[in-house]
Amino acid sequence: MDYVIMFYEPAQLFADREDPAKSGAYWGAWMDYIGALQQSGLVKGGQGLQGPATATTVRVTDGKRQVQDGPFADTKEQLGGFFMLEAPDLDTVLEWAARSPAAAYGCVEVRPVLPPMPVPG
Amino acid sequence: MQDDAPTAGASDPRRAAEKAARASYGRLVAYLSARSRDVAGAEDALADAFRAALETWPVRGVPERPEAWLLTVARRGLIDAARRATTRSDSAAMLVQAAEEAEESRMQTGTDDFPDERLKLLFVCAHPAIDPAARTPLMLQTVLGLDAARIAAAFLTSPAAMGQRLVRAKARIRDAGLRFEVPERPDWQDRLAAVLEAVYAAYGAGWEDVTGTDPHRAGLAGEAIDLARLLTALVPEEPEALGLLALLLHCEARRPARRGVDGAFVALAEQDTALWLVPLQREAEEALRRAARMGRIGRFQMEAAIQSVHALRGRSGRTEWAAVAMLHDALAGLSPTVGVLVSRAAAHAEVHGALAGLDLLDALPADAVKSYQPYWALRAHLLTRSGDAAAARQAYGLAIGLSEDPAVRDFLRRRMPQ
Secondary structure (H helix, E strand, C coil): CEEEEEEEEEHHHHHHHHCCCCHHHHHHHHHHHHHHHHHCCCEEEEEECCCHHHCEEEEEECCEEEEEECCCCCCCEEEEEEEEEECCCHHHHHHHHHHCHHHHHCEEEEEECCCCCCCCC | CHHHCHHHCCCCHHHHHHHHHHHHHHHHHHHHHHHHCCHHHHHHHHHHHHHHHHHHHHHHCCCCCHHHHHHHHHHHHHHHHHHHCCCCHHHHHHHHHHHHHHHHHHHHHCCCCCCCCHHHHHHHHCCCCCCHHHHHHHHHHHHHCCCHHHHHHHCCCCHHHHHHHHHHHHHHHHHCCCCCCCCCCCCHHHHHHHHHHHHHHHHHHHHCCCCCCCHHHCCCHHHHHHHHHHHHHHCCCCHHHHHHHHHHHHHHHCHHHCECCCCCECCHHHCCHHHCCHHHHHHHHHHHHHHHHCCCCCHHHHHHHHHHHHHHHHHHCCCCHHHHHHHHHHHHHHCCCHHHHHHHHHHHHHHHCHHHHHHHHHCCCHHHHCCCHHHHHHHHHHHHHCCCHHHHHHHHHHHHHHCCCHHHHHHHHHHCCC
16 A cells, blocks of 8 residues: 655744754754665655745635735644655654654654546546 | 653652543543443543543642542543433443443442553454554553643644544444453463564654653653553562663663763763662663573563663663673664564674674665664764765764654764765
């Protein structure tokens, strides 16, 4: 079964990515985690995202476009990246979620992917 | 620091009251469900009484007859429930009858002395027809009255999923009519092994929660030791139950030494033995001696014996690695799990050098160790010792990536060769 595992990080950690004094520790932790995850053979895809300040949000209300700077919700933690994993069960994915650096300072959300839609007609 | 050790707090009135409430609760759930096969019904009947006990006993003290206290409150609830019940009326009636029998038996003897059916309950929880993943949670809930959310956190599952798993297991006991019995030979050994395994898993679920303070990963180490102690009381002639208790006590004795003052991870070899809890180690040694006198060796006694050799460092100042390695060889013959084989490699590396340890690691199947953190942590350490810094760095990276505990990640990072 396929799952998406999403890493939510607090603002401070997005700042750490750019801070020369802290970026080494930040990326080091992620590279170790990603290396171990890649080796598990579960990864189907995934990306890291640039910080929430680079986000643009679009809505169409009553036919009118609304374009807004920043993420859709101003929450304490923001999406920092994701992986798609093919895993035998949720328990396996939760183990990987708990190992991620984000689990210790932010949170990690795991969602099963929808099964393929039947082709209409 | 000793206050943090869950088992060292017998003098703490709160912990004592909670223990008494859990023991009485377990006895009553066992008694009522053994007669009705309705575990969920028995739990429901006792839930309010148990909650009230957990609130009032720590404040007002444990009543003189704790079971009578719970039973009186529960019986009223049961009779009400039986009146309301339309569907499962059979089991509701059986539950009321069981409660009345318990009450009568108490009256006649003038004590709380109705039969202790907790052993049967433990065997039902670890029954081969019950999903192995549900066995430990089921024990923790029915025998000790822990709630699903607390169990779920320890097992890294959502409370909803854990709740469902427990409901399914209890429905299976009732609907498939699993027998509440103490198995006879020839099943005895296998069935007992499943019970021991489930208690051991409860301790494992609490192992990572070193300080016992993280509400998200609330450890179950104290509860697991309670179960192990209960088991040795219920089957005093079984050396493996004593072996399991000895193993858990030895591990628990080292808990205060597993973190430095700054919260940093401290490896076993570097632990300050002055922080080890000597009373727990003594109790472990006594349990192991009693087991040894019965002359039937087993996996848990062997594991406890290994911990016992480590504990000796507290007195002698040094570790007898040759003895540790020899015991691991014997243990690997009994129970060749990946965990045992990796520790065996570590012990052999101490006796015969890093290369001997690496040879043993190389012999393990790649698939089994791919995502096994202790394998990579040991491999990294041995590669460093053998002078292969590049390969060591790679192994450290994997070990760090596989660690869940930030303190362990920091520890490994500090050790990684530059």
